Amino acid sequence: MEITNRHILITGANRGIGKAFAKMCAQDKAHLYLSVRKTDPELVSELQTLGAKSVTVYEADLSSKKGVMALVADLNEAPIDILFNNAGQLTGGLLEEQPLDDIYQMMQVNVNALIHLTQAILPGMLKRKRGKIINNSSVTAFMHFPAASTYAASKAAVVAFTNCLQAELKTTPVTTLLLVTPGIKTRMFDEIENLYSKNFIIPMESITPAKYAEMIREAILHDLEVLEPTGLTGVGLKIAKFVKPLFDLEVSRRFKR
Numbered sequence: 276m277e278i279t280n281r282h283i284l285i286t287g288a289n290r291g292i293g294k295a296f297a298k299m300c301a302q303d304k305a306h307l308y309l310s311v312r313k314t315d316p317e318l319v320s321e322l323q324t325l326g327a328k329s330v331t332v333y334e335a336d337l338s339s340k341k342g343v344m345a346l347v348a349d350l351n352e353a354p355i356d357i358l359f360n361n362a363g364q365l366t367g368g369l370l371e372e373q374p375l376d377d378i379y380q381m382m383q384v385n386v387n388a389l390i391h392l393t394q395a396i397l398p399g400m401l402k403r404k405r406g407k408i409i410n411n412s413s414v415t416a417f418m419h420f421p422a423a424s425t426y427a428a429s430k431a432a433v434v435a436f437t438n439c440l441q442a443e444l445k446t447t448p449v450t451t452l453l454l455v456t457p458g459i460k461t462r463m464f465d466e467i468e469n470l471y472s473k474n475f476i477i478p479m480e481s482i483t484p485a486k487y488a489e490m491i492r493e494a495i496l497h498d499l500e501v502l503e504p505t506g507l508t509g510v511g512l513k514i515a516k517f518v519k520p521l522f523d524l525e526v527s528r529r530f531k532r
């Protein structure tokens with residue numbers, strides 16, 4: 276699918292991967308719909324300067340069903356061509372040490388909000404006979420590290436949801452793109468160290484959000500269904516998927532309780 280002139284909704288557009296993706300889409304002259312918790316006027320003018328055809332901002336907190344419903348109402352059936360379900364939260368640490376409220380909130384943002392928004396936007400895409408749903412999962416959906424139990428579960432849910440949806444949409448003009456996202460140098464990436472390092476030596480390979488936005492761009496233009504990492508993380512992902520005993524051995528070497 277083209278990006279130029281397309282109407283693109285991005286959740287979590289104010290920083291990290293979402294912001295880098297918004298800037299890339301602006302350079303490609305798209306219409307941008309940003310879902311953020313707090314409007315950043317500087318970002319809006321930066322996107323306009325970069326070339327966005329239009330920028331519409333929605334303030335929405337996705338950590339409750341009510342928050343997602345309010346966003347859907349505000350969107351007022353905007354003709355979204357590309358939905359980038361990107362907003363996400365990180366949880367980590369030994370399960371018994373993770374605050375339950377954090378787990379509930381993370382599951383709501385990472386899974387429920389993504390499903391809710393997709394269900395709300397999809398009928399319009401089917402009616403217009405055009406659309407792409409991009410879901411931001413993670414390598415942890417397949418690389419099952421200790422200390423990542425709840426976050427990994429949320430990202431595995433995103434994989435399952437996207438794959439089922441892809442099969443449902445096979446005979447329609449609407450497509451999906453699953454991002455099996457590796458380490459990207461964002462605020463979330465920096466939080467990994469705090470949350471995980473007490474128990475687990477996590478591999479810390481990363482790329483910049485701008486570089487990742489460029490990879491997503493290529494995946495959109497070529498209508499890929501999955502974007503997986505290359506490099507060392509790509510090798511680790513393949514080992515986790517296809518040589519599990521080897522992956523588990525390395526994991527136990529890096530883990531301490």
Ligand SMILES: NC(=O)c1ccc[n+]([C@@H]2O[C@H](COP(=O)([O-])OP(=O)(O)OC[C@H]3O[C@@H](n4cnc5c(N)ncnc54)[C@H](OP(=O)(O)O)[C@@H]3O)[C@@H](O)[C@H]2O)c1
Nearest residue numbers: 287291292312336337338362363413456458459461462463
């Ligand atoms: N960075 C990585 O290494 C990595 C790896 C795998 C997958 N991912 C996934 O990539 C996505 C983007 O993460 P990032 O790395 O760009 O992290 P980030 O810089 O921490 O950005 C997270 C984004 O999610 C938004 N968000 C969090 N809670 C929200 C809520 N309740 N309502 C609305 N928006 C909320 C944040 O908005 P606020 O500024 O308002 O908090 C922010 O825009 C996430 O889904 C993450 O799980 C990242």
